[in-house]
Amino acid sequence: MTTTSITNVRDLADTVRAAFEDGTPLRITTCGTWPESLRSVRSGATTLDCSAITGIVEYIPGDLTLTARAGTTLAELEEATARHGQWCPLSPWGTDAGSFGATMATATRGPLTTALGAPRDLALGIECVDGTGAVIRGGGRVVKNVAGFDLTRLMVGSWGTLAILTEISVRLRARPAVDETWSVPLDGDGVTERLHVLRQGVYAPLACEMFHGAAARAVGLSADAALVRLGGNAGFVAAARSALRTASTNAAPHDPAVWTRAREVHAAPVLQTLAGAIDRPLDRRVKAQFDPRHILNPGLFAESA
Amino acid sequence: MLQRELEAIVGERNVLWRASELLVYENDALPGYRRRPRLAVFPGTRDEVIAVVAALWRAGMPFVPRGAGTGLSGGAVADDIVVLGLQRLKQVLALNAGARTATVEPGVVNATLTKAATPFGLHYAPDPSSQTACTIGGNVAENAGGPHCLKYGVTLNHVLAATVLLPNGEIIALEAPRADRAGYDLMGAFVGSEGCFGVALDVTVRLTPNPEQVVTLLSVFSSLDDAARAVSAVIAEGVLPSAFEMMDNPTIRAVEASIYAAGYPLDAAAVLLTELDGAAAGIAEDVQIVERLSRACGATDVRTATDAADRARLWQGRKKAFGALGRIAPDLVVQDAVVPRTRLAPILAKIAEIGQRLNVRLCNVFHAGDGNLHPCIPYDASDADESARVHAAMKEVMELCIAEGGSITGEHGVGSDKMAYMDRLFATESLDAMCRLRDAFDAERRANPGKVIPSRHCREWMSVRGVEA
Numbered sequence: 160m161t162t163t164s165i166t167n168v169r170d171l172a173d174t175v176r177a178a179f180e181d182g183t184p185l186r187i188t189t190c191g192t193w194p195e196s197l198r199s200v201r202s203g204a205t206t207l208d209c210s211a212i213t214g215i216v217e218y219i220p221g222d223l224t225l226t227a228r229a230g231t232t233l234a235e236l237e238e239a240t241a242r243h244g245q246w247c248p249l250s251p252w253g254t255d256a257g258s259f260g261a262t263m264a265t266a267t268r269g270p271l272t273t274a275l276g277a278p279r280d281l282a283l284g285i286e287c288v289d290g291t292g293a294v295i296r297g298g299g300r301v302v303k304n305v306a307g308f309d310l311t312r313l314m315v316g317s318w319g320t321l322a323i324l325t326e327i328s329v330r331l332r333a334r335p336a337v338d339e340t341w342s343v344p345l346d347g348d349g350v351t352e353r354l355h356v357l358r359q360g361v362y363a364p365l366a367c368e369m370f371h372g373a374a375a376r377a378v379g380l381s382a383d384a385a386l387v388r389l390g391g392n393a394g395f396v397a398a399a400r401s402a403l404r405t406a407s408t409n410a411a412p413h414d415p416a417v418w419t420r421a422r423e424v425h426a427a428p429v430l431q432t433l434a435g436a437i438d439r440p441l442d443r444r445v446k447a448q449f450d451p452r453h454i455l456n457p458g459l460f461a462e463s464a
Numbered sequence: 465m466l467q468r469e470l471e472a473i474v475g476e477r478n479v480l481w482r483a484s485e486l487l488v489y490e491n492d493a494l495p496g497y498r499r500r501p502r503l504a505v506f507p508g509t510r511d512e513v514i515a516v517v518a519a520l521w522r523a524g525m526p527f528v529p530r531g532a533g534t535g536l537s538g539g540a541v542a543d544d545i546v547v548l549g550l551q552r553l554k555q556v557l558a559l560n561a562g563a564r565t566a567t568v569e570p571g572v573v574n575a576t577l578t579k580a581a582t583p584f585g586l587h588y589a590p591d592p593s594s595q596t597a598c599t600i601g602g603n604v605a606e607n608a609g610g611p612h613c614l615k616y617g618v619t620l621n622h623v624l625a626a627t628v629l630l631p632n633g634e635i636i637a638l639e640a641p642r643a644d645r646a647g648y649d650l651m652g653a654f655v656g657s658e659g660c661f662g663v664a665l666d667v668t669v670r671l672t673p674n675p676e677q678v679v680t681l682l683s684v685f686s687s688l689d690d691a692a693r694a695v696s697a698v699i700a701e702g703v704l705p706s707a708f709e710m711m712d713n714p715t716i717r718a719v720e721a722s723i724y725a726a727g728y729p730l731d732a733a734a735v736l737l738t739e740l741d742g743a744a745a746g747i748a749e750d751v752q753i754v755e756r757l758s759r760a761c762g763a764t765d766v767r768t769a770t771d772a773a774d775r776a777r778l779w780q781g782r783k784k785a786f787g788a789l790g791r792i793a794p795d796l797v798v799q800d801a802v803v804p805r806t807r808l809a810p811i812l813a814k815i816a817e818i819g820q821r822l823n824v825r826l827c828n829v830f831h832a833g834d835g836n837l838h839p840c841i842p843y844d845a846s847d848a849d850e851s852a853r854v855h856a857a858m859k860e861v862m863e864l865c866i867a868e869g870g871s872i873t874g875e876h877g878v879g880s881d882k883m884a885y886m887d888r889l890f891a892t893e894s895l896d897a898m899c900r901l902r903d904a905f906d907a908e909r910r911a912n913p914g915k916v917i918p919s920r921h922c923r924e925w926m927s928v929r930g931v932e933a
């Protein structure tokens with residue numbers, strides 16, 4: 160199996176166009192942090208390594224928007240935005256060693272998704288190369304935009320089976336002034352239900368994840384527990400804290416570093432099987448429009464051609 | 465004959481064909497795009513919609529879905545084809561207060577949905593200023609926004625599912641992606657498709673709990689520049705108001721001269737209407753930041769709405785501003801460009817310069833927190849010289865916003881009105897990709913043909929037969 164490394168969009172477009180012309184299947188990878196089982200399995204595929212298409216293209220802190228190439232790692236985004244007291248709250252299950260492009264292409268969620276939005280909600284615009292080698296842009300860099308049909312939503316979450324993302328613009332958030340993590344033992348007595356009510360209420364946490372059994376141990380918790388992250392200004396967090404203590408008198412402050420491990424541990428169960436996800440006639444027509452020769456990550460969805 | 469066939473489905477009363485009856489369906493809320501439909505048909509049930517669309521398909525007749533016709537892009541107009549009016553489908557099919565969702569027919573009016581949710585302490589968050597008239601079907605088709613979308617997100621972020629009827633009769637269930645389901649986000653693709661992909665038969669939306677506390681501030685400025693800088697400063701600080709609206713002096717005067725007078729000071733160069741909401745704890749801190757930054761940028765007065773009635777009055781002026789501006793001249797053009805929030809002050813200065821140079825009455829009332837401008841010009845279209853200057857001014861404003869890295873439309877849609885700017889924003893390859901997305905839904909281009917993408921950019925256009933009316 161051959162691997163081709165790509166450094167820019169033009170080369171990528173040329174490579175894909177050539178593959179389109181002779182029907183060569185392409186396996187798209189960036190940082191390669193996804194398990195092998197989630198890649199296409201068709202033999203004879205060329206691996207397209209896009210990890211060198213990297214770099215932040217534009218970051219205007221005052222606008223809370225950022226545009227970066229797909230190969231940029233989440234860690235790089237984290238570092239650049241943290242300097243301005245901001246973040247790109249993707250924080251997906253897995254690690255920050257992964258790429259921005261793959262996170263958006265797979266629309267991977269994370270503990271902050273409920274509070275701060277899924278990848279589709281954060282995406283403002285994209286550039287990508289489809290299965291015919293066309294370089295396509297959708298959306299833009301401003302925070303509100305309805306110009307044209309929505310290629311951004313189409314491509315985010317399409318797992319590289321319609322196009323290869325090369326650049327994405329997202330909205331950012333200001334980091335909360337106060338950000339603290341608590342652990343809440345799941346010691347029966349209705350605590351799970353009370354946490355659920357808390358999540359629905361005005362003092363909803365930034366994140367709330369439950370860990371049981373082996374998962375709890377893997378995260379370093381001594382027993383089944385929920386990790387709860389409270390964020391906001393001082394007044395809000397003070398009130399949220401007492402709401403949390405009302406939900407559980409055993410709630411205790413926890414080291415926020417736990418989230419790194421929690422994201423890794425949680426990643427395994429969320430890797431859903433993709434088989435059959437695009438097998439409706441409309442899905443197939445979409446596929447035929449953007450990847451007519453089925454060269455992009457073929458077999459990933461176990462789709463019929 | 466098509467007319468008889470449609471009458472047999474929906475009843476004679478619900479098919480309009482006389483010129484006098486069709487008059488109101490010749491345009492949407494944006495004057496200047498008048499097209500005479502051949503017929504207008506108004507099904508009363510979902511089954512009737514399905515039967516009507518099947519009849520249109522067999523007859524090879526394209527159609528334009530239409531809600532309340534409040535669109536501002538010349539989107540719901542039909543040039544010698546059929547208007548498919550959905551306003552009679554106005555049932556709230558289900559409201560699940562526990563799950564905070566509602567399923568509605570497409571003709572349900574935006575404000576009616578919120579009214580239905582009110583007893584449960586919930587509301588439908590996207591609140592276009594036209595909310596007392598516009599329909600959920602139209603909102604989904606335009607991906608409508610509104611003042612409170614700054615914090616809560618636009619229509620896209622609130623639509624969970626929809627049943628869509630494609631022009632060829634195929635019925636598809638679309639769903640927003642969830643944690644436990646992979647697949648193409650065709651729900652997301654359908655939102656904002658401007659009636660070109662098919663007809664929404666029902667829509668399931670998320671309902672939002674009413675905030676515990678709401679604080680509304682009116683900040684007064686003696687220069688537009690100061691007001692714009694205040695907006696940029698608050699956004700950059702990371703405070704997220706639920707709404708952040710600006711009105712300039714000509715708008716203030718028009719509002720104050722109307723029945724919607726809100727008590728905005730007549731001598732202000734601009735006012736900002738800022739709303740903060742959410743949990744009661746913590747709001748005071750954000751209010752203080754907004755007030756401090758506003759004053760630092762030159763606000764001459766910052767006052768808080770005293771009670772619910774005062775708040776409603778302050779909002780009424782904003783929500784009816786287009787109506788008020790519409791009364792001071794026979795015609796009104798409105799644009800919908802979006803610009804980076806850090807660039808508001810210089811861009812508003814340039815827009816003012818364009819208005820002065822071309823001698824038109826340029827007014828600004830807009831969603832400042834999103835950078836979503838609504839420059840508008842009241843004028844008299846029967847005055848050829850004034851019309852020419854108005855259109856030249858709007859063209860310059862649009863070019864300016866594009867050059868600043870913005871978009872040509874934030875919430876009103878492209879429709880007929882902004883098609884001419886699409887190739888300033890996107891290269892042919894991208895426009896062609898948009899056409900291909902539409903083709904997956906409607907390859908024959910029977911739904912709202914000739915809108916959004918100029919047809920010359922569609923690769924396959926030449927081979928598609930006789931679809932554009």
Ligand SMILES: Cc1cc2nc3c(=O)[nH]c(=O)nc-3n(C[C@H](O)[C@H](O)[C@H](O)COP(=O)(O)OP(=O)(O)OC[C@H]3O[C@@H](n4cnc5c(N)ncnc54)[C@H](O)[C@@H]3O)c2cc1C
Binds near residue numbers: 536664
């Ligand atoms: C005074 C005023 C203020 C406004 N303020 C705002 C604002 O703050 N924010 C904002 O976003 N907009 C605003 N608008 C614009 C307009 O109200 C919105 O675009 C609204 O969403 C249109 O809804 P409608 O039912 O009137 O749609 P229509 O005008 O009837 O149709 C609009 C488009 O939707 C399509 N369509 C309608 N129903 C369906 C359906 N069931 N299935 C598929 N396609 C369909 C039509 O084909 C057309 O392309 C304002 C308009 C006015 C007049």
